[in-house]
Amino acid sequence: MRHSPFRSLWARVLAVALGLSVAAVALAHGEAKPRFGGIVKAAQEISFELVAGAEGGARIYMDDHGELMSTTGITGKLTIVSKSGRKEATLKADGEKLVAEGANPEAGDRVVVVVVLPSQQTISVRYAIP
Numbered sequence: 832m833r834h835s836p837f838r839s840l841w842a843r844v845l846a847v848a849l850g851l852s853v854a855a856v857a858l859a860h861g862e863a864k865p866r867f868g869g870i871v872k873a874a875q876e877i878s879f880e881l882v883a884g885a886e887g888g889a890r891i892y893m894d895d896h897g898e899l900m901s902t903t904g905i906t907g908k909l910t911i912v913s914k915s916g917r918k919e920a921t922l923k924a925d926g927e928k929l930v931a932e933g934a935n936p937e938a939g940d941r942v943v944v945v946v947v948l949p950s951q952q953t954i955s956v957r958y959a960i961p
Contacts, residue, residue, distance in 0.1 A: 878893070888932040889936060891930075899927070904924070906947045907947055909942060
């Protein structure tokens with residue numbers, strides 16, 4: 832049986848096209864760019880932006896595919912793990928963002944944010960403060 836050079840060419844073209852489509856999907860669902868000067872992490876198709884050092888306490892903004900999410904009905908907590916120990920703060924929703932009053936992570940700290948959506952779905956996000 833004779834090998835067709837076109838079969839090999841089409842196989843390569845198909846492989847490249849498949850690779851590009853997978854890369855495009857990965858980029859489309861990647862982490863968003865910060866809108867409020869914080870650190871953005873994605874979980875469960877939601878982008879969470881942690882703004883450390885904000886007046887009054889750390890803030891969390893939630894973004895769903897480019898749209899700022901309402902935080903109404905969302906509860907949660909923010910945990911800061913530092914060299915000096917561990918600190919927890921309740922997240923309070925104001926409709927636009929979640930605020931951890933009095934909790935401000937600093938450089939070198941690790942932060943875990945756990946939110947419970949009105950649907951009772953729990954989502955956790957981890958940050959390392961540079």
